[in-house]
Amino acid sequence: MRLRHSPLSVTAGRAVHGKELDDDDVSGEHSRHATPRQVVAMITLVLAGLGVLVVLAVVVGVVDAAMASGWRRVAAERRENWESRQMQHHGIDHSADVDDD
Secondary structure, eight states: OOOOOOHHHHHHHHHHHSSOOOHHHHHTOSOSSOOHHHHHHHHHHHHHHHHHHHHHHHHHHHHHHHHHHHHHHHHHHHHHHHHHHHHHHTTOOGGGGSOOO
16 A cells, blocks of 8 residues: 655645656655665766876876977077067167177
């Protein structure tokens, strides 16, 4: 024998969910709580995602360290070019700075 819920509880369910509850929903056959297996699966998924992020960070760090000297060389060349353009733009001649003593 199934116990029927009071009209008040059905009305409350309708207010929360926007629909009437079926007998199956009211009886508790469909639990809203996750099973232990689902919890373990979710924890595993989160840990796997964190592991992927850690591996990706290590790979990016290694690649960055390997290419750093090349990027420093490019930056030095660009700075030299920029400095020479600035000197020309402001009318400063580098050859005048050299002492012929």
